[in-house]
Amino acid sequence: MLTTSFSDTIAAVSTPAGTGGIAVLRVSGANAIEYVQRVISTWHPDGCSYPATQFCRIPDLDDVVVTLFKAPHSFTGEDVVEISCHGSLYIQRELLRRLIDAGCRTARAGEFTSRAFLNGKMDLSEAEAVADLIASQSEAEKNLALKQMRGGLSSELQIMRDQLLHFTSLIELELDFADHEDLEFVNRIELQQLAKTIEQHVARLTESFAVGNAIKNGIAVAIVGAPNAGKSTLLNALLGDERAIVSEIQGTTRDTIEDTLYLDGLRFRLIDTAGIRVTSDPLEQMGVERSQRAIENAHIVVEVVDAVHPQFLSLSLQKGQQHIIAYNKSDLVVSESFVGEMLKETSAQTSVVISAKNNDVSSLRDILIDKGRQMTTVSNIAISNVRHYEALTRALTAIGNVEQGLSENRSGELLSLDLQDCLTALGEITGQITSQEVLNQIFSKFCIGK
Numbered sequence: 001m002l003t004t005s006f007s008d009t010i011a012a013v014s015t016p017a018g019t020g021g022i023a024v025l026r027v028s029g030a031n032a033i034e035y036v037q038r039v040i041s042t043w044h045p046d047g048c049s050y051p052a053t054q055f056c057r058i059p060d061l062d063d064v065v066v067t068l069f070k071a072p073h074s075f076t077g078e079d080v081v082e083i084s085c086h087g088s089l090y091i092q093r094e095l096l097r098r099l100i101d102a103g104c105r106t107a108r109a110g111e112f113t114s115r116a117f118l119n120g121k122m123d124l125s126e127a128e129a130v131a132d133l134i135a136s137q138s139e140a141e142k143n144l145a146l147k148q149m150r151g152g153l154s155s156e157l158q159i160m161r162d163q164l165l166h167f168t169s170l171i172e173l174e175l176d177f178a179d180h181e182d183l184e185f186v187n188r189i190e191l192q193q194l195a196k197t198i199e200q201h202v203a204r205l206t207e208s209f210a211v212g213n214a215i216k217n218g219i220a221v222a223i224v225g226a227p228n229a230g231k232s233t234l235l236n237a238l239l240g241d242e243r244a245i246v247s248e249i250q251g252t253t254r255d256t257i258e259d260t261l262y263l264d265g266l267r268f269r270l271i272d273t274a275g276i277r278v279t280s281d282p283l284e285q286m287g288v289e290r291s292q293r294a295i296e297n298a299h300i301v302v303e304v305v306d307a308v309h310p311q312f313l314s315l316s317l318q319k320g321q322q323h324i325i326a327y328n329k330s331d332l333v334v335s336e337s338f339v340g341e342m343l344k345e346t347s348a349q350t351s352v353v354i355s356a357k358n359n360d361v362s363s364l365r366d367i368l369i370d371k372g373r374q375m376t377t378v379s380n381i382a383i384s385n386v387r388h389y390e391a392l393t394r395a396l397t398a399i400g401n402v403e404q405g406l407s408e409n410r411s412g413e414l415l416s417l418d419l420q421d422c423l424t425a426l427g428e429i430t431g432q433i434t435s436q437e438v439l440n441q442i443f444s445k446f447c448i449g450k
């Protein structure tokens with residue numbers, strides 16, 4: 001349960017569980033200074049300019065560095081004290097125990113960030129971005145979270161909400177003067193134009209989810225093709241690891257095998273699949289169905305074709321999916337012009353020649369980087385959170401209804417309802433409109449100490 005009571009002063013270890021060079025304990029709340037002083041009697045923060053750092057000795061325990069962030073200039077908006085101690089698990093636990101004895105309560109998962117939200121230090125989408133930033137594993141993912149944490153999405157949404165609120169209040173005013181039928185405070189053409197602009201804006205944000213998702217969860221690359229084309233050998237060559245079993249027997253790979261590859265700051269999810277062919281073996285058939293699913297969910301489909309015995313799949317890809325044909329086993333091809341001829345004929349957007357067995361896959365690696373970059377370059381903010389996506393989809397429907405209502409000359413009452421729906425959906429993202437249940441769900445995903 002999330003607390004909305006700020007009477008407690010909370011404490012937790014904010015660095016990862018385990019032994020490190022140093023560990024940081026964080027204390028937040030109205031009594032933070034007093035409680036820390038009870039534990040570290042040598043700490044005298046008075047008279048310092050903030051944030052202030054001091055080296056202190058706890059005679060029977062450790063030498064520590066104590067930093068004070070005075071309210072409201074702290075992460076949570078309350079007095080925050082951070083104690084950096086040596087990373088021993090014993091010292092961490094003992095310090096936390098002494099802080100609890102001094103009056104602190106152990107913080108719940110996400111409680112520091114939820115206090116920051118409830119104290120108005122950040123809105124909900126910014127708080128969620130803190131979790132994303134902490135979890136980010138690639139440069140692109142970090143950039144996405146950082147933009148959101150610094151309020152990129154919030155300010156876009158705020159502008160739209162302000163414009164809508166302006167019109168909504170004027171329509172409400174019209175309703176108050178319902179006796180005067182001719183009275184129209186809202187210029188319907190202006191509202192129509194605004195609704196159109198907002199619709200485009202929200203639609204762009206909704207569409208950006210595909211990009212945001214690719215950045216956050218990795219660019220899905222399905223490695224597909226006929227049996228024995230060399231898919232598993234290619235997976236191993238790209239990863240530089242013997243991840244999948246390779247053999248000359250057709251149908252070696254039965255299940256999809258997934259692993260992560262970082263290239264040039266981008267995260268790829270490589271998915272090796274079972275060779276696609278018609279088969280009566282029920283197990284192999286299940287594998288082939290999984291291959292089909294991997295194709296449907298992929299951002300990039302790498303079709304591996306044995307250059308000596310070429311066999312192509314008949315793929316029907318969706319808009320936005322990238323198709324690369326990788327002619328493999330080039331080491332066995334005697335005539336170079338043979339491959340040259342095939343490259344000309346190919347139906348894919350891009351084709352390359354590789355030898356997975358000889359680790360000669362750099363051309364494919366370059367193309368993956370190239371396509372990955374194109375896919376994840378966002379000139380503006382991109383959303384990556386399912387909760388935001390759902391709210392934006394609702395906002396899109398609502399603003400579409402406003403537009404339709406205007407073109408059909410619907411009453412101010414009906415227009416107002418649709419405008420309210422849109423405002424609610426947008427407000428849910430930033431947390432201006434939210435329920436305790438939603439907040440609990442969001443902050444429970446954080447770790448303790450965040």
Ligand SMILES: Nc1nc2c(ncn2[C@@H]2O[C@H](COP(=O)(O)OP(=O)(O)OP(=O)(O)O)[C@@H](O)[C@H]2O)c(=O)[nH]1
Binds near residue numbers: 226228247273357
């Ligand atoms: N000469 C040569 N042989 C290769 C190359 N790539 C793969 N092979 C061989 O082709 C055979 C099949 O390789 P796999 O990687 O298991 O093929 P696969 O596409 O995963 O096959 P399935 O899992 O059965 O669908 C093995 O004997 C590999 O050593 C290559 O670039 N050159």
Ligand SMILES: [Mg+2]
Binds near residue numbers: 253272273274
């Ligand atoms: Mg295989």
